[in-house]
Amino acid sequence: MKRKAAMSETFTLPSFAKINWTLRVLGKRPDGFHELCTVFQTVTLSDSISFSPSETVSLTIDVPSVPTDDSNLIIKAAKLLAAEAGIEAGAAIGLEKRIPSPGGLGGGSSNAAVALLGLSRLWDIRPAPEDLLKMATALGSDVPFFLMGGTALGTGRGEKLEALDEIEEPLMAVVTPRFGISTAEAFSGLNAENLTTSALESNLVICRRDAENLGIRQEDLVNDFETSVLVKEPEIAEIKRVLKENGARVAQMSGSGASVFAVFDKEETRQTTLEALNEFNWRMFAVATLSRSSYREALNPCHSLLPISF
Ligand code: C5P
Numbered sequence: 001m002k003r004k005a006a007m008s009e010t011f012t013l014p015s016f017a018k019i020n021w022t023l024r025v026l027g028k029r030p031d032g033f034h035e036l037c038t039v040f041q042t043v044t045l046s047d048s049i050s051f052s053p054s055e056t057v058s059l060t061i062d063v064p065s066v067p068t069d070d071s072n073l074i075i076k077a078a079k080l081l082a083a084e085a086g087i088e089a090g091a092a093i094g095l096e097k098r099i100p101s102p103g104g105l106g107g108g109s110s111n112a113a114v115a116l117l118g119l120s121r122l123w124d125i126r127p128a129p130e131d132l133l134k135m136a137t138a139l140g141s142d143v144p145f146f147l148m149g150g151t152a153l154g155t156g157r158g159e160k161l162e163a164l165d166e167i168e169e170p171l172m173a174v175v176t177p178r179f180g181i182s183t184a185e186a187f188s189g190l191n192a193e194n195l196t197t198s199a200l201e202s203n204l205v206i207c208r209r210d211a212e213n214l215g216i217r218q219e220d221l222v223n224d225f226e227t228s229v230l231v232k233e234p235e236i237a238e239i240k241r242v243l244k245e246n247g248a249r250v251a252q253m254s255g256s257g258a259s260v261f262a263v264f265d266k267e268e269t270r271q272t273t274l275e276a277l278n279e280f281n282w283r284m285f286a287v288a289t290l291s292r293s294s295y296r297e298a299l300n301p302c303h304s305l306l307p308i309s310f
Pocket of ligand 1: 142
């Protein structure tokens with residue numbers, strides 16, 4: 001017989017978005033995934049997830065476009081966590097969605113990681129950090145990053161993480177067109193090669209060195225999805241163009257798209273740019289980078305579950 005979980009009171013946690021400062025796809029692996037080298041960064045744009053005691057697991061979302069069924073990573077996370085802990089447990093989960101999804105901003109992955117943390121608290125269980133990381137990896141390639149936050153190098157599928165010196169950019173924007181891009185399709189559109197182990201290792205050495213010396217200048221930032229995605233979706237190139245024309249220092253696609261992030265040097269330029277973008281039918285957010293320590297603090301009282309080292 002499975003033990004019934006103890007339940008805490010209702011509480012709410014933020015679920016932050018990420019951008020990829022740079023994203024290199026190094027090659028295709030025999031398992032169908034791609035070998036990546038990316039610099040992840042948490043930003044201040046966030047969803048909010050509430051957790052309440054309940055006999056069964058249920059999910060409500062304030063927008064109709066995101067599914068609430070078993071395909072939602074929050075439900076997958078809840079089932080996986082209960083199974084791993086060997087408990088019978090329910091939760092009434094409420095998601096307030098602000099992060100465009102899909103959008104290349106890791107919204108679903110972030111929600112999954114926060115669900116693992118929030119439900120551990122609700123059910124009064126303390127999974128070991130390495131077990132949390134394993135569950136996160138099983139849920140999706142970007143999920144482990146959301147147990148870390150800040151600025152981090154991701155390799156492998158994106159799940160092997162190393163802390164990097166924090167990048168601080170207080171004046172940023174995220175702009176998302178009204179359509180979404182399927183991550184799986186974006187990967188298959190790359191026609192990436194199968195790599196030998198030695199080619200992969202030498203590419204990783206170069207990529208790590210670049211990541212450690214990354215400047216937030218347009219010429220330093222690369223997203224290997226841009227060439228193929230921008231050909232299919234010229235509106236993303238249009239977003240980049242309008243941002244740059246209005247004075248953004250950097251305008252770059254995040255993840256497999258379709259969101260573009262921008263970095264500004266002056267608040268005034270950011271303001272006028274966001275005003276200029278009003279005439280287009282795009283979603284816009286003024287954001288800033290979120291450091292690892294602020295990320296952990298925001299997840300209080302669940303932050304003590306987060307792995308300390310990677
Ligand atoms: O890991 P996740 O479920 O988020 O990945 C979604 C899809 O993106 C995968 O099914 C795969 O097609 C593709 N992917 C990939 N290589 C990665 C990460 C994702 O090919 N490193």
